[in-house]
Amino acid sequence: MKPTDTDATHILAADHRTVEGLFEEFEKASGSDRKAKLAEKICTELKIHAQIEEEVFYPALKGKIDDDLLKEAYVEHDGAKMLINDILASGPEDEYFEAKVTVLSEEIRHHVKEEEKQHDNMFQQARAADVDLDALGERMLARKGELKRQAETAGLPPAELVTM
Ligand SMILES: [Fe+2]
């Protein structure tokens, strides 16, 4: 058996692919039940992802990568969290439901670009910095497991904003 890949940037990139796939499914889906289920799944994935980045990954990069990039990431998370909380609270009855999910997908696309796709992105900077990506990855996997269990049982509370 292959040992688990614990590189923090690989774990986070895999989450990004998962969410991109879910947004694609949402776009193709028909029927408001199906759309509602997918939107809920997307929002839960993103809440957990943002939380492990904010609790573990971003703090470890503070002072070691471009500070503007890191600050913008927190603000972008909060923008997405406002939409996520709203989508989860209102659901498909809302006349702006689909528009909100579409705008969320656009915001996330932009954010993911800055984290792992654009020139000199955050993950590149993290790999070049003096941080133990495997140790961070292990902590994130553990926290992700806890949050997933919470999502499936008691449910997650609304996402908390940290910059506004
Ligand atoms: Fe991310």
Ligand SMILES: [Fe+2]
């Ligand atoms: Fe992020």
